Structures are given as C-alpha cells and as structure tokens.
Amino acid sequence: MPRLDWFSGPVNKGGRIWPALLCLLAFFLAWEAGVRLLAIKPYLLPAPSQVFGTLVEMLPLLARHSQSTLLEAVTGLAAAVVTTLVLAAVMDLHPWIRQGIYPLLVVSQTVPIISIAPLFIIWFGYGILPKVVVVALVCFFPVVVSLVEGMQSADSDMVNLLRVMGYSRWQIIRLVRFPAALPAFFAGLKIAGTYSVMGAVIGEWLGAVNGLGVFMTRATHAYQLDRVFAAIFIIILVSLLIYALIELLAHLAMPWYYNEKEK
Numbered sequence: 001m002p003r004l005d006w007f008s009g010p011v012n013k014g015g016r017i018w019p020a021l022l023c024l025l026a027f028f029l030a031w032e033a034g035v036r037l038l039a040i041k042p043y044l045l046p047a048p049s050q051v052f053g054t055l056v057e058m059l060p061l062l063a064r065h066s067q068s069t070l071l072e073a074v075t076g077l078a079a080a081v082v083t084t085l086v087l088a089a090v091m092d093l094h095p096w097i098r099q100g101i102y103p104l105l106v107v108s109q110t111v112p113i114i115s116i117a118p119l120f121i122i123w124f125g126y127g128i129l130p131k132v133v134v135v136a137l138v139c140f141f142p143v144v145v146s147l148v149e150g151m152q153s154a155d156s157d158m159v160n161l162l163r164v165m166g167y168s169r170w171q172i173i174r175l176v177r178f179p180a181a182l183p184a185f186f187a188g189l190k191i192a193g194t195y196s197v198m199g200a201v202i203g204e205w206l207g208a209v210n211g212l213g214v215f216m217t218r219a220t221h222a223y224q225l226d227r228v229f230a231a232i233f234i235i236i237l238v239s240l241l242i243y244a245l246i247e248l249l250a251h252l253a254m255p256w257y258y259n260e261k262e263k
Contacts, residue, residue, distance in 0.1 A: 143191075197242065201213040
C-alpha cells in the first residue's frame with residue numbers, strides 16, 4: 001500500500017499533521033470559550049460541544065443524506081473526467097482547435113453556476129441528473145486545463161521521434177503526451193474532487209428531496225445552526241475522503257513519480 005502524504009508541505013513534510021491538528025484544536029477551544037464567555041445564543045452561534053452532540057445524535061440521518069450527496073459528487077466528477085479526456089485529446093489534434101476551444105472554456109467559468117443551476121431543475125427535474133450536471137460543470141475546468149497544459153509539456157524530442165517513426169497522433173497521445181500529463185492531471189483532479197461535494201450541495205439547495213444541501217436548508221430555516229455545522233463537518237469529511245481516494249489513485253497510476261519525489 002503506497003504511503004499517502006495528504007498534507008505534505010514545508011511544515012508537514014513526511015505526512016506529519018500534528019501542527020495542523022494542534023491549530024485546529026486551539027481554534028475549537030477559542031470558539032468554545034468565546035461562545036460561553038460572551039453568552040452567545042445557540043441560534044446565532046452554537047458551541048463546538050453542542051455541534052458535536054448534535055452530530056452524534058443526527059448521525060444516522062446525516063449518513064442517509066450523505067449517500068445522496070456522495071453519489072451526485074462522484075458521478076458528476078466521473079462525468080467531468082470522461083469529458084475532459086475526450087476534449088483534451090481533440091484539442092491536441094491541431095493548434096487551431098485548441099486555440100478555438102480554450103478561450104470558450106475560460107469564458108464558461110465566468111458564468112456563475114448558481115445562476116444557471118435553476119435552469120437544470122426546469123430542464124431535468126428534481127432527480128439526480130441536474131445535480132450531476134452542476135457537479136460536472138464545477139469540476140470540469142480545473143481538470144481540463146491541467147490535462148491540456150500537461151500534454152503540451154511533453155518532451156518535444158520524443159514526440160518528433162515518434163512522428164518520424166510513423167506513429168499516429170493518437171498513439172503519440174497515448175504513449176507520450178498523456179503519461180507526461182499525469183502529474184498535472186491528478187493535481188487538477190484533486191482540486192476538482194474537493195469542488196465536487198460543494199457542487200452537489202449547491203445543486204441540492206436549488207431543489208432536491210435528499211442530500212446534505214437539503215438537510216442544511218431545512219436546519220437553516222428552523223434556526224438550528226448546530227445541525228448546519230454538523231452537516232458542514234460531514235461535508236468536510238466527505239471532501240477529504242474523495243481527496244484521499246484521488247491521492248491513492250495517483251500513487252497507483254504514477255509510482256515512478258512519487259518514488260522520485262521521495263528520494
């Protein structure tokens with residue numbers, strides 16, 4: 001089993017996350033003390049202890065809602081990845097195609113998802129499909145940009161050599177460009193993975209029967225902020241789970257890359 005350094009960096013090198021955990025603990029202690037000392041009402045800001053108690057109490061219900069949100073997030077992320085692979089291959093066929101499509105991708109990110117998501121509810125109803133579309137749109141851009149840029153960074157000498165040897169463009173993509181783009185691809189996929197749950201929740205806010213977004217909306221309308229924070233904790237947990245799975249896939253797909261980093 002490959003070793004996962006989820007929070008690698010100058011402070012947490014080697015996978016040590018104790019500094020982050022200590023900072024998080026200090027934050028919760030300050031939050032708890034502030035709520036108690038200032039006597040803040042629970043409907044304005046509940047204490048972490050109350051949120052934790054609510055989380056334990058509502059865990060079965062939150063688990064059922066999490067299943068819907070996780071299904072929407074994973075399905076939308078998978079749809080974004082499949083679309084990205086096809087589009088990146090097409091864009092690599094000719095510079096004109098890339099120059100024509102790339103600006104459109106950038107422009108597509110200037111349209112707020114929250115403003116067009118209601119259209120998906122009108123077109124596709126209140127089932128899972130509109131949420132999957134929202135997630136796919138949210139996740140699509142970081143993955144496709146990372147993959148396209150990664151494919152362009154492939155060794156030009158190797159590409160030219162394969163062309164001289166008579167390899168087709170698709171073979172060059174499969175043998176050289178795509179393997180060279182894997183680190184960038186997984187970097188973008190990690191970003192998209194953390195966005196996927198957020199996209200699913202946004203879709204659920206606009207119209208759904210189940211899901212963490214529905215749970216949060218109902219709790220907010222009832223001023224039950226302890227339930228809102230409990231749902232937020234579950235959302236963070238699900239996002240970290242997706243990130244960890246992507247990190248595991250990256251280690252399995254690129255063992256040479258991580259072996260080189262660990263030297």
